[in-house]
Amino acid sequence: MITAGIDIGSITSKAVLMKDMKVLGFDVISTGYNSEKSGKEVLNLVLDKCFVNIEETDSIISTGYGRNRLSFAHKKITEITCHAAGAHFQDNKIRSVIDIGGQDSKVIILDENGSVTDFAMNDKCAAGTGRFLEVMARALELDLNDFGDISAKAKKAAHISSLCTVFAESEIISLISAGEKRENIIRGIHESIGTRVGALALRAGLRSPVMMTGGVSRNSGVVRSLESRLGVSINVSSYAQVNGALGAACLGFR
Amino acid sequence: MSEKVKSMAGKNLSKLMIKGYMDLHEKAAKGAFCVWIAINVPAEIFAGFDNVVYGVPESHAAMCAGKGIGVLQCEKAENTGYSQDLCSYARIDIGNLTDGSKDSPSFGLPKPDLVVSNNNNCALISKWFDVHHREMDIPHFIMDIPFCYEPQKQKDQSYIISQIKDLISLIEKLSGQKFNFNKFEEAVFHSWEGFCEWKNFLELAKEKPSPVTAFDSFVHMAPFLTLRGTPVLKEHFKILADEARQNIKTGNLPVKKEKYRLFWDNIAPWHQLGKMSKRLSQMGANIVGASYTSCMGTVEGSFELYKWDEKDPFEYIARMMNSYMCPHGMELRYSSMKGAIEKLGIDGVIFASNRSCKPYSITQMDQQKRISDYFGIPAVMIDVDHADARKYSEENAFMRIGALLETIDSKRKN
Numbered sequence: 001m002i003t004a005g006i007d008i009g010s011i012t013s014k015a016v017l018m019k020d021m022k023v024l025g026f027d028v029i030s031t032g033y034n035s036e037k038s039g040k041e042v043l044n045l046v047l048d049k050c051f052v053n054i055e056e057t058d059s060i061i062s063t064g065y066g067r068n069r070l071s072f073a074h075k076k077i078t079e080i081t082c083h084a085a086g087a088h089f090q091d092n093k094i095r096s097v098i099d100i101g102g103q104d105s106k107v108i109i110l111d112e113n114g115s116v117t118d119f120a121m122n123d124k125c126a127a128g129t130g131r132f133l134e135v136m137a138r139a140l141e142l143d144l145n146d147f148g149d150i151s152a153k154a155k156k157a158a159h160i161s162s163l164c165t166v167f168a169e170s171e172i173i174s175l176i177s178a179g180e181k182r183e184n185i186i187r188g189i190h191e192s193i194g195t196r197v198g199a200l201a202l203r204a205g206l207r208s209p210v211m212m213t214g215g216v217s218r219n220s221g222v223v224r225s226l227e228s229r230l231g232v233s234i235n236v237s238s239y240a241q242v243n244g245a246l247g248a249a250c251l252g253f254r
Numbered sequence: 255m256s257e258k259v260k261s262m263a264g265k266n267l268s269k270l271m272i273k274g275y276m277d278l279h280e281k282a283a284k285g286a287f288c289v290w291i292a293i294n295v296p297a298e299i300f301a302g303f304d305n306v307v308y309g310v311p312e313s314h315a316a317m318c319a320g321k322g323i324g325v326l327q328c329e330k331a332e333n334t335g336y337s338q339d340l341c342s343y344a345r346i347d348i349g350n351l352t353d354g355s356k357d358s359p360s361f362g363l364p365k366p367d368l369v370v371s372n373n374n375n376c377a378l379i380s381k382w383f384d385v386h387h388r389e390m391d392i393p394h395f396i397m398d399i400p401f402c403y404e405p406q407k408q409k410d411q412s413y414i415i416s417q418i419k420d421l422i423s424l425i426e427k428l429s430g431q432k433f434n435f436n437k438f439e440e441a442v443f444h445s446w447e448g449f450c451e452w453k454n455f456l457e458l459a460k461e462k463p464s465p466v467t468a469f470d471s472f473v474h475m476a477p478f479l480t481l482r483g484t485p486v487l488k489e490h491f492k493i494l495a496d497e498a499r500q501n502i503k504t505g506n507l508p509v510k511k512e513k514y515r516l517f518w519d520n521i522a523p524w525h526q527l528g529k530m531s532k533r534l535s536q537m538g539a540n541i542v543g544a545s546y547t548s549c550m551g552t553v554e555g556s557f558e559l560y561k562w563d564e565k566d567p568f569e570y571i572a573r574m575m576n577s578y579m580c581p582h583g584m585e586l587r588y589s590s591m592k593g594a595i596e597k598l599g600i601d602g603v604i605f606a607s608n609r610s611c612k613p614y615s616i617t618q619m620d621q622q623k624r625i626s627d628y629f630g631i632p633a634v635m636i637d638v639d640h641a642d643a644r645k646y647s648e649e650n651a652f653m654r655i656g657a658l659l660e661t662i663d664s665k666r667k668n
Contacts, residue, residue, distance in 0.1 A: 065649055065653070077656075078653050078656040078657040078660060079653070080653070080654075080656075080657035080660070080661075081657060081660040081661075081664075104650075111668070113664075113668055115661070115664035115665070115667075115668060116632075116657065116661045116664065117632075117661070118626065118632070119657060121654065123607075123637050203619070
């Protein structure tokens with residue numbers, strides 16, 4: 001049996017193809033303004049990559065903010081359930097998932113079957129999300145991918161008090177003007193996210209073992225900040241960015 | 255839900271509301287003494303006077319939001335300097351007054367001679383009505399109603415009654431009219447009968463599938479606010495209950511394939527009723543009960559009807575000032591919700607964190623945990639605003655609601 005999971009996020013669209021509960025391949029592209037088009041495109045990319053025809057797929061499941069826009073999907077499932085399923089597939093001992101995506105951050109608590117028992121999400125605010133980091137990278141004229149390594153060199157974390165993305169950006173510009181080192185500022189940014197998402201995790205009732213997913217999990221600075229704040233070790237998913245799509249593909253087998 | 259043909263009760267409601275607002279304007283224009291009140295000020299006392307009418311700014315603001323002009327009215331207040339962080343009802347009401355109510359579906363409310371607020375249900379309304387007091391140079395009577403962490407004490411009830419009597423004296427003095435106890439008592443009796451019939455209607459939500467959806471009950475609450483103390487309450491809620499009973503027989507139900515029975519906590523998001531009910535219905539979800547509608551006619555700690563012995567009308571209306579959720583502490587709110595969840599066979603709860611009503615929202619995070627722990631049912635929190643659509647994100651809310659339904663499914667499978 002072949003299934004495809006497609007996760008249409010606010011910034012990127014992801015697709016994972018599975019056969020008999022084994023990953024055949026995955027791909028990631030920018031979402032753009034047309035969810036249906038990007039969903040088709042990312043699916044075709046992964047189908048081509050795996051030499052599979054669309055007619056051979058038994059089930060296509062969509063998830064993410066654009067899930068309802070994919071007319072060709074057989075079923076639409078929220079990313080909460082999909083992220084839980086994706087983490088459970090990778091390691092069935094996982095009991096909590098911390099997912100930080102482009103426009104939201106969420107903490108999901110799982111049971112031994114990989115079913116969601118509780119979850120908490122950020123409210124209508126970009127603080128503690130990937131978008132927050134993007135804005136800060138722009139202000140610092142750095143590539144976001146370098147944030148983790150640079151922050152590792154910091155001697156201290158610059159204090160960033162604002163939780164608002166726009167205000168925090170102004171605060172960072174002030175820190176730059178005051179001559180604060182970039183690595184310290186970046187560490188301060190990571191601490192700020194750690195505080196925000198850490199509170200969310202505690203609210204949801206975090207249980208170990210913990211897996212982190214979403215694009216932001218590739219940022220080792222954020223992971224370190226969360227580990228230190230929560231006092232737990234965090235496994236970063238090897239399918240971090242495509243975990244939602246992976247979970248969707250897994251749910252296609254049910 | 256929104257696709258159905260307008261029900262008999264729906265048609266009757268429209269008729270009542272239009273007539274209610276027209277009568278209000280007409281009587282005020284002919285010289286009636288006009289009072290603006292907060293929703294739980296006991297409006298029955300006005301029936302004790304020959305020529306006193308009342309308007310309810312909160313109800314008017316909800317109507318503006320329901321008709322899609324909430325944001326427009328809010329912006330008018332914001333343009334004069336009021337913060338977006340204030341309650342959207344207050345902003346709609348204040349905004350509406352900036353241009354002579356030109357956009358209001360009811361031409362606003364007639365100019366008041368007196369405003370009456372209270373401080374146990376809404377934290378803001380005394381300040382809000384103070385704006386009217388200053389702008390229109392009219393008196394403002396504030397009722398000081400004790401907040402309840404436990405069932406109301408006798409001394410508190412007596413304190414409320416003394417204030418009701420003070421208010422009556424003030425109206426006598428300001429209007430030059432004499433208060434008639436018998437007419438007032440009759441009005442209280444009408445309200446009591448209305449509450450009884452309302453409860454008969456809500457009780458039908460126990461049926462599976464339910465003929466009742468909170469979206470209907472939200473809307474049909476309106477006469478309790480604007481037509482209190484009148485016989486139309488009983489008549490209208492009887493039409494509503496009879497029609498619901500008939501719908502059970504004919505299968506004309508709000509959610510045809512009811513898979514999920516949900517409970518709602520907070521004020522209705524008036525600007526979203528149509529959209530939200532339609533989307534939920536498509537998902538097989540019915541919000542069969544809501545704390546907001548269940549609390550009418552009840553007192554602290556239970557959503558069961560508060561039984562009046564039909565003796566002292568002052569005592570009864572004083573007790574009814576303690577209906578609603580906001581005047582109650584967490585234990586009392588929990589006790590009320592617990593009873594409703596058990597009675598209605600609820601699968602999941604939506605806690606709507608309302609940006610415009612912090613007194614209602616303040617305990618929700620703890621309630622969510624307690625309800626989930628006690629019943630083992632999932633509960634979710636969504637961000638809403640009862641009248642300002644700018645503070646609501648539909649996809650954000652529905653992602654959470656979707657996850658709630660999926661969690662219910664997975665619990666059923668396991």
